[in-house]
Amino acid sequence: MSAPLTSSSRDELIQAIEPIIRECYQLPVTRTPGRVSLSSAILGPEEALGVLRTVLSGWISQGPLTAEFERQFAAYVGAAHAVAVNSGSSANLLLLAALLEAGRLQAGDEVIVPATTFATVAAPIVQLGLVPVYADVESDTFNLDPAAAEAALSTKTRALMPVHTLGYPADLPALAALAHRRNLVLLEDCCEAHGASLDGRRVGSTGVISSFSFFVAHNMTTGEGGMILTNDDMLAALCRSLREFGRADQRALARGRFHTDEHLQDYDKRYVFERLGYNVRMTDVAAAIGLAQLQKLDAFNAARRETADWYTVQLAGCEDVLQLPRPRPGVTHTYYTYPIVVREQAPFTRRQFAEYLESHGIETRPLFAGCLPDQPGFRVAPHRVAGALPVARRLRDRALFIGVHPGLQPEDLAHATETIRAFVEREQR
Numbered sequence: 001m002s003a004p005l006t007s008s009s010r011d012e013l014i015q016a017i018e019p020i021i022r023e024c025y026q027l028p029v030t031r032t033p034g035r036v037s038l039s040s041a042i043l044g045p046e047e048a049l050g051v052l053r054t055v056l057s058g059w060i061s062q063g064p065l066t067a068e069f070e071r072q073f074a075a076y077v078g079a080a081h082a083v084a085v086n087s088g089s090s091a092n093l094l095l096l097a098a099l100l101e102a103g104r105l106q107a108g109d110e111v112i113v114p115a116t117t118f119a120t121v122a123a124p125i126v127q128l129g130l131v132p133v134y135a136d137v138e139s140d141t142f143n144l145d146p147a148a149a150e151a152a153l154s155t156k157t158r159a160l161m162p163v164h165t166l167g168y169p170a171d172l173p174a175l176a177a178l179a180h181r182r183n184l185v186l187l188e189d190c191c192e193a194h195g196a197s198l199d200g201r202r203v204g205s206t207g208v209i210s211s212f213s214f215f216v217a218h219n220m221t222t223g224e225g226g227m228i229l230t231n232d233d234m235l236a237a238l239c240r241s242l243r244e245f246g247r248a249d250q251r252a253l254a255r256g257r258f259h260t261d262e263h264l265q266d267y268d269k270r271y272v273f274e275r276l277g278y279n280v281r282m283t284d285v286a287a288a289i290g291l292a293q294l295q296k297l298d299a300f301n302a303a304r305r306e307t308a309d310w311y312t313v314q315l316a317g318c319e320d321v322l323q324l325p326r327p328r329p330g331v332t333h334t335y336y337t338y339p340i341v342v343r344e345q346a347p348f349t350r351r352q353f354a355e356y357l358e359s360h361g362i363e364t365r366p367l368f369a370g371c372l373p374d375q376p377g378f379r380v381a382p383h384r385v386a387g388a389l390p391v392a393r394r395l396r397d398r399a400l401f402i403g404v405h406p407g408l409q410p411e412d413l414a415h416a417t418e419t420i421r422a423f424v425e426r427e428q429r
């Protein structure tokens with residue numbers, strides 16, 4: 001093992017290698033013709049150089065770059081505090097744990113979530129002794145329907161947790177008004193919606209606390225990663241402690257290194273554990289990637305929107321049998337994927353449609369869990385279902401999505417739309 005490089009030799013090394021790395025990213029990439037993938041991390045020399053610099057610095061665990069990524073991400077969304085973690089699932093776990101410790105939620109309380117969503121929106125709710133209540137979603141946005149959320153309320157309901165599904169902002173004005181009227185905590189799951197906004201306001205800045213995911217398939221990535229945003233000082237401090245073993249907030253070290261109470265005398269604060277926590281930290285290697293990706297997020301999102309709009313124009317002739325996304329005014333959609341719903345009058349099933357697309361190299365997936373309380377693990381977990389969930393169950397049976405990411409080339413997009421049109425024409429003949 002050799003000693004870490006000095007900062008000047010590190011800079012020299014980076015300077016020497018930077019042109020080579022930049023040149024590598026100019027080389028043609030191997031492409032599989034006719035393959036329309038669901039997602040692809042768009043990484044460039046900035047990410048590669050960021051990782052290299054981090055490794056050469058010798059500090060690869062949570063450190064100064066994680067703090068800088070938190071600062072920049074909080075500023076981007078418009079929140080006072082950010083706490084970086086290792087996944088969106090961990091972000092959801094921690095924010096609920098923090099609300100429980102802060103006394104804003106109590107075991108047994110109900111949290112209303114959209115029935116159509118991802119597993120780890122509801123799983124942490126159950127894991128922490130709370131009860132998810134599945135309410136129906138809107139048929140055009142796939143987001144928590146404010147009227148269904150209101151109808152789902154009981155005397156035990158303490159929180160609303162909308163999800164900005166596939167980058168489409170949930171109806172936050174209506175949900176925030178409901179939360180205000182009924183004294184509920186409004187949480188936002190923004191794991192699929194980095195940079196999405198409603199009437200110019202970015203998601204993640206309205207609720208008491210919100211979560212983001214930087215999984216590799218998402219609009220920006222750190223490989224695996226997540227972030228919690230809040231304006232609440234206490235919740236931010238609790239999340240910071242919970243993400244690293246439950247130990248005392250390490251920023252308190254600045255006010256003195258030692259802790260004393262009736263059992264501990266002059267004890268190093270690094271090993272004072274104030275609560276039962278987890279270890280779900282982000283590494284500085286991931287943060288280096290995140291910092292580079294954040295600079296590109298708006299361009300990535302604009303490219304996704306352009307592709308999605310193009311898909312919609314190209315597929316407009318199929319709308320009698322396929323429901324396409326048509327965002328409402330004021331919505332800045334960030335299209336994590338491009339959703340299509342097979343209408344009831346279509347002479348084919350979702351499965352037939354998906355199999356045709358897959359056989360032509362176009363990847364598809366159903367709308368995540370479809371209807372979460374119908375999933376095997378969630379049927380038997382504590383929960384309440386509010387009503388018959390007709391929209392969520394329709395989406396469970398009829399929705400799929402295809403890729404819309406900036407790595408797709410014009411020929412891929414043309415292949416996707418031509419294939420869909422050919423299938424619909426064939427089936428309608």
Ligand SMILES: Cc1ncc(COP(=O)(O)O)c(C=O)c1O
Binds near residue numbers: 225
């Ligand atoms: C709505 C939603 N919440 C939470 C998560 C969990 O994020 P992660 O995969 O980073 O754990 C996801 C995953 O994509 C998601 O779609």
